Amino acid sequence: MREISIVGAGMTKFAKMPERDVIDLGREACIKAIKSSGVPRKDIQIAYCGTARTGQLLNRECGVGQTILLDIGISGIPVTSVGNFCASGSSALREAYLAIASGMYDVALAIGVEKLSVRKGKGLPLTSDGVTLLTALGFSPPAYFAEIATRHMYEFGTTEKQMALVTVKNRGHSRYNPNCQYQTSVTVEEVLASRPIVDPLRMLNCCPTTDGAGAILLCAKDLAWKYTDKPVDIIASSLHFGLYEKNKDMTTFNSDRASGKEAYEMAGLGPKDIDVAEVHDCFSIAEILHYEDLGFCPRGEGGPFVEQGKADIGGEVAINPSGGLLSRGHPLGGTGLAQTTEIFWQLRGEADKRQVPGARVGMTHTMGGFQDSIELADVASSCIHIYRQGW
Amino acid sequence: MREISIVGAGMTKFAKMPERDVIDLGREACIKAIKSSGVPRKDIQIAYCGTARTGQLLNRECGVGQTILLDIGISGIPVTSVGNFCASGSSALREAYLAIASGMYDVALAIGVEKLSVRKGKGLPLTSDGVTLLTALGFSPPAYFAEIATRHMYEFGTTEKQMALVTVKNRGHSRYNPNCQYQTSVTVEEVLASRPIVDPLRMLNCCPTTDGAGAILLCAKDLAWKYTDKPVDIIASSLHFGLYEKNKDMTTFNSDRASGKEAYEMAGLGPKDIDVAEVHDCFSIAEILHYEDLGFCPRGEGGPFVEQGKADIGGEVAINPSGGLLSRGHPLGGTGLAQTTEIFWQLRGEADKRQVPGARVGMTHTMGGFQDSIELADVASSCIHIYRQGW
Numbered sequence: 029m030r031e032i033s034i035v036g037a038g039m040t041k042f043a044k045m046p047e048r049d050v051i052d053l054g055r056e057a058c059i060k061a062i063k064s065s066g067v068p069r070k071d072i073q074i075a076y077c078g079t080a081r082t083g084q085l086l087n088r089e090c091g092v093g094q095t096i097l098l099d100i101g102i103s104g105i106p107v108t109s110v111g112n113f114c115a116s117g118s119s120a121l122r123e124a125y126l127a128i129a130s131g132m133y134d135v136a137l138a139i140g141v142e143k144l145s146v147r148k149g150k151g152l153p154l155t156s157d158g159v160t161l162l163t164a165l166g167f168s169p170p171a172y173f174a175e176i177a178t179r180h181m182y183e184f185g186t187t188e189k190q191m192a193l194v195t196v197k198n199r200g201h202s203r204y205n206p207n208c209q210y211q212t213s214v215t216v217e218e219v220l221a222s223r224p225i226v227d228p229l230r231m232l233n234c235c236p237t238t239d240g241a242g243a244i245l246l247c248a249k250d251l252a253w254k255y256t257d258k259p260v261d262i263i264a265s266s267l268h269f270g271l272y273e274k275n276k277d278m279t280t281f282n283s284d285r286a287s288g289k290e291a292y293e294m295a296g297l298g299p300k301d302i303d304v305a306e307v308h309d310c311f312s313i314a315e316i317l318h319y320e321d322l323g324f325c326p327r328g329e330g331g332p333f334v335e336q337g338k339a340d341i342g343g344e345v346a347i348n349p350s351g352g353l354l355s356r357g358h359p360l361g362g363t364g365l366a367q368t369t370e371i372f373w374q375l376r377g378e379a380d381k382r383q384v385p386g387a388r389v390g391m392t393h394t395m396g397g398f399q400d401s402i403e404l405a406d407v408a409s410s411c412i413h414i415y416r417q418g419w
Numbered sequence: 420m421r422e423i424s425i426v427g428a429g430m431t432k433f434a435k436m437p438e439r440d441v442i443d444l445g446r447e448a449c450i451k452a453i454k455s456s457g458v459p460r461k462d463i464q465i466a467y468c469g470t471a472r473t474g475q476l477l478n479r480e481c482g483v484g485q486t487i488l489l490d491i492g493i494s495g496i497p498v499t500s501v502g503n504f505c506a507s508g509s510s511a512l513r514e515a516y517l518a519i520a521s522g523m524y525d526v527a528l529a530i531g532v533e534k535l536s537v538r539k540g541k542g543l544p545l546t547s548d549g550v551t552l553l554t555a556l557g558f559s560p561p562a563y564f565a566e567i568a569t570r571h572m573y574e575f576g577t578t579e580k581q582m583a584l585v586t587v588k589n590r591g592h593s594r595y596n597p598n599c600q601y602q603t604s605v606t607v608e609e610v611l612a613s614r615p616i617v618d619p620l621r622m623l624n625c626c627p628t629t630d631g632a633g634a635i636l637l638c639a640k641d642l643a644w645k646y647t648d649k650p651v652d653i654i655a656s657s658l659h660f661g662l663y664e665k666n667k668d669m670t671t672f673n674s675d676r677a678s679g680k681e682a683y684e685m686a687g688l689g690p691k692d693i694d695v696a697e698v699h700d701c702f703s704i705a706e707i708l709h710y711e712d713l714g715f716c717p718r719g720e721g722g723p724f725v726e727q728g729k730a731d732i733g734g735e736v737a738i739n740p741s742g743g744l745l746s747r748g749h750p751l752g753g754t755g756l757a758q759t760t761e762i763f764w765q766l767r768g769e770a771d772k773r774q775v776p777g778a779r780v781g782m783t784h785t786m787g788g789f790q791d792s793i794e795l796a797d798v799a800s801s802c803i804h805i806y807r808q809g810w
Contacts, residue, residue: 103661110499269497
């Protein structure tokens with residue numbers, strides 16, 4: 029397959045910004061990505077825009093990408109809207125990657141954006157797909173992840189303290205990331221004393237509601253030298269959706285495992301080779317499951333893994349040096365390309381005080397899902413990319 | 420680039436079916452496509468689902484494709500939602516095409532589906548993107564195409580009778596297509612006597628509101644022999660979005676021209692080589708513009724082109740032998756893959772009494788757009804595919 033490099037990346041600050049719309053957010057991310065890349069607008073041949081539920085909110089199911097591009101002076105190229113729940117931004121990157129890999133295009137722009145601070149329906153769940161029956165009955169994402177946490181505690185002895193330590197680690201990183209919604213550290217005690225959401229999850233175990241956008245410029249690797257001395261290569265891209273039937277093992281995501289396996293095979297690498305990873309810590313327990321499903325530690329050992337500092341900057345693999353979703357917030361379609369932007373900066377040594385020393389290989393992982401009220405089952409899509417310094 | 424073939428296609432009947440949901444419609448189309456192909460479910464490696472506004476209606480922004488696949492017993496593969504206004508289904512086909520072209524996948528399924536017969540907001544316009552300001556002011560698609568018709572009549576002497584003849588031709592074809600919402604012929608007099616919508620457009624100049632789905636199975640050409648003796652090759656795929664600023668020439672779509680040019684170049688063919696085409700006749704005047712923009716006749720001569728029978732089966736190029744959107748109806752995301760299904764049947768000689776004799780090369784053309792209330796401009800995406808008998 030054709031080799032592909034990232035030559036520019038940009039993101040807005042993630043925050044509640046009720047006065048800004050998705051077009052404004054996407055424009056800022058695109059302009060930053062373009063400025064960081066040296067790619068002239070005229071070189072951009074195709075674009076994808078990932079959103080999970082912006083359509084429902086803003087009555088623009090498909091036009092977000094086109095409108096953003098018009099605003100920055102680009103028209104005439106193919107622009108396609110992409111959706112995949114919370115993995116919508118990552119899926120936009122993946123389609124851009126496939127478009128270049130096909131040989132039909134050389135330079136592509138991927139955008140991911142979402143606005144959650146202003147909602148049409150007050151009290152609607154923040155899931156990317158507020159599917160009717162189960163969520164109407166109260167089975168929202170916090171309830172789902174609380175069940176997972178309870179089972180993980182029962183099966184493996186994982187503790188509330190260990191879950192709290194995920195938040196403590198990520199919020200610790202956030203102090204050095206001006207793009208995060210929260211930029212202050214918290215203690216284990218503060219996490220455990222925060223208000224209950226669904227037992228055993230407390231407020232600080234859950235990612236906040238946020239607005240934001242990210243954008244990535246990528247091109248065929250043999251052209252990357254035109255734009256930058258420090259391209260970041262995408263060496264794997266995988267996506268799988270998994271079905272989680274009732275009575276299944278709740279403490280593992282088969283979509284994570286399938287996507288992880290494919291990505292490692294494609295990259296010719298294993299978990300030990302990853303220096304830095306941005307993973308989908310929508311809830312602290314989710315990050316613990318991802319350690320296990322992505323092979324950073326054995327099944328059931330995610331709790332001790334974070335407790336022993338192995339997920340710290342300077343540990344075995346630096347997980348969420350950006351602060352993760354728990355600090356940055358999670359604007360659904362906006363998240364994936366903020367993760368990729370962080371890895372782009374990390375591998376180029378541009379991550380300032382949160383820099384992972386010597387980071388050469390990075391990973392992003394987003395997971396999006398919904399509860400299928402027809403099948404009475406849970407569906408999740410895991411999208412993984414692996415990146416390497418390309419110079 | 421890797422060569423790609425269609426090995427199976429299927430569609431539901433298009434009709435108002437308020438009792439059926441998008442999952443049910445999509446499932447039927449997929450099962451028909453799979454049955455027509457001989458592709459075992461386990462061979463399908465990736466899927467795309469195109470919808471324009473189903474999310475807003477059914478509270479399922481992203482999960483339509485995954486739920487359809489679960490219903491037909493497929494999980495674990497990558498599934499991505501794709502949107503591009505009325506060209507959403509065609510864009511799903513295009514992403515499937517690019518995914519195989521990349522070399523990462525060999526067999527892909529594209530789904531396009533929409534349900535318009537039941538709407539959340541009574542009286543909302545049927546555009547794929549009910550953008551706020553202009554449509555709230557009454558500038559709906561019929562108003563837009565009425566302006567175009569008026570200008571085309573002024574510039575080129577196009578007549579109401581010529582526009583009516585587009586409907587007469589397409590409704591004539593529909594008599595032999597059991598998948599159409601309307602399956603009866605109409606006369607010029609009936610079109611001209613039908614109730615006014617926006618002058619000069621009358622009811623029978625406008626496509627009806629419909630529910631429906633289509634599905635296409637495609638694979639690398641070198642594998643097609645495993646599944647069928649009569650693969651249909653995709654020899655071009657193009658997509659462009661164009662901006663139509665105020666005071667521009669209203670009688671041509673630059674997105675059509677750009678996509679047409681690219682598709683012809685990619686196929687190494689010209690308009691004269693197309694035996695049969697399904698084009699986006701959302702309004703009769705639209706089909707006349709497409710004749711011109713796609714090069715079937717010179718600028719301004721679309722009216723005489725249809726009047727002289729050149730767009731008939733047996734004419735220079737058979738346009739919309741299926742009956743087109745004017746007969747089949749237009750369920751936004753469902754349209755593109757119904758067009759491709761028709762061309763698949765036509766090139767395989769399976770189109771029954773509406774068969775275009777000797778059809779070897781076919782084209783599909785869908786156009787989707789919206790009015791951008793920020794730029795106060797019109798935006799359209801034109802998606803074109805060219806197909807050839809692959810045996």
